[in-house]
Amino acid sequence: MVQKKSTFHKKHSFDKGAAPLKTKDEAISTKDHVTRVSNRQRASFVRTFAFVILFCLTATIWFFVGEKVFSLALQNKWIQKSTLENAETAAALIPDTQVVAVIDNEPIYMRDIRAFAETAAPIDAPFAALYPQLLDAVINAKVVLAAAEKANIENREDVVQMMKRVRDQILSQAYVSDKLDDMITPEAVRARYDAELKAFVPEEEIHASHILVASEKEAQDIYRQLTAGADFATLANLKSLDRNSPDGDLGYFSKGMMIPEFADAVFVLKKGQLSKPIQTPFGWHVVLIQDKRMSTAPSYDEIKEQLRQMMLQDALIKLIEEERTKAQVNVLVPKI
Numbered sequence: 563m564v565q566k567k568s569t570f571h572k573k574h575s576f577d578k579g580a581a582p583l584k585t586k587d588e589a590i591s592t593k594d595h596v597t598r599v600s601n602r603q604r605a606s607f608v609r610t611f612a613f614v615i616l617f618c619l620t621a622t623i624w625f626f627v628g629e630k631v632f633s634l635a636l637q638n639k640w641i642q643k644s645t646l647e648n649a650e651t652a653a654a655l656i657p658d659t660q661v662v663a664v665i666d667n668e669p670i671y672m673r674d675i676r677a678f679a680e681t682a683a684p685i686d687a688p689f690a691a692l693y694p695q696l697l698d699a700v701i702n703a704k705v706v707l708a709a710a711e712k713a714n715i716e717n718r719e720d721v722v723q724m725m726k727r728v729r730d731q732i733l734s735q736a737y738v739s740d741k742l743d744d745m746i747t748p749e750a751v752r753a754r755y756d757a758e759l760k761a762f763v764p765e766e767e768i769h770a771s772h773i774l775v776a777s778e779k780e781a782q783d784i785y786r787q788l789t790a791g792a793d794f795a796t797l798a799n800l801k802s803l804d805r806n807s808p809d810g811d812l813g814y815f816s817k818g819m820m821i822p823e824f825a826d827a828v829f830v831l832k833k834g835q836l837s838k839p840i841q842t843p844f845g846w847h848v849v850l851i852q853d854k855r856m857s858t859a860p861s862y863d864e865i866k867e868q869l870r871q872m873m874l875q876d877a878l879i880k881l882i883e884e885e886r887t888k889a890q891v892n893v894l895v896p897k898i
Contacts, residue, residue, distance in 0.1 A: 653690040662697060665704050674700055738878065745877045751870050755862050758869070762859045766817065769853040770828055771795070771810040773802045774845050781839035781846035788836055794850050803845060810850075816857060 658673035678700050679689060689696075715721050771794060775781050784797060798810030817825045823842040828849050831837055837849040 653693065663701060665701065666708065668704070668708075670697075670700060670704065678703075738881065741881055742874055742877050745881075746870060746873050751866055751873065752862065754869050754873060755866065759859055764856045764858065766829070767814045767855055767857045768829065768831075768851055769814045769855075770812050770849050770851050771798065772804065772807070772812060772847045772849045773798045773810050774804045774847050775801060776803065776845050778839055778841070778846050781848055784848050785836070785839055788848065788850075811852075814853075814855070 656672050658671060658676065660672040661669040662672055662675060663670040675693065675696050676689075679692065679696050682696070682699070685692060710716075716725075773781075773784055773794070775784065780801070784801060787797060788794060795809035799808070802810055804810070817829050819825075820828075821842060824840060824847065827840045828837060828851065831849070831851045833851055833854050835851050837847070837851075840847045840849060
């Protein structure tokens, strides 16, 4: 049985290998179309190739330019550093007696500049770099002083009194400094440390954190939150009135360092234990015990400056008392 082809198959069926027939105009149109497509593809390829070449050329140029600029920047930085170091070395070699300027036949010496630099506000810069400004400052001071001397105000009563006060202060400070330097020597400080170390008795210390609030109700609420798992440091930063203790941290302290109401309540707690609200004159505290330990003596290097300052204060009081006993002091108006 032969299957009958549909009209569609009849209309568009060709013998195997046969090509559709075209008119002359259709053939020419097809050829032009192919040519245009080929030209567009060729032009697109040329543009893409040119863009790639241009991009590579630009990148290469910028690479070499950037490398050159970076190299020059490093060289300039090295040169500047080397120049400053050389200038600082040269400045250090200039003697104090070198005259660096003259004002109305009065010389300014290098020692004047160095002395002014020591008394001026500290600036984080080499002396050689600051030298021009320091020199100008000294010249300005000398010029004003010369003008004051020409104005002949040195013997004016108020100026005399101010100069006397400054003189008295300088003399007193120099005398006290000499005396204290003789009394508070490094050997004396070391001897004081050894004596303190011998008398040292270890005592219990705790490391605690606290949250300070104004009322018992607030303290109870904070205690409930903490026992429910709230973070102590977060609550301390949010709620505590003690703004000087970040996270509520009080550090290590001995019992005698705290007021009795606080110390008696916290020193009975164990490490890791949270206190119930504690009332003190400052308010209500909730305290967490971070750690407990026995105190140890600080090393000499850790405490020598503190010891020296304490000894200076004691020595100053003693020196003043001794000088008062030598003088005839008669107080005429003790109170007003």
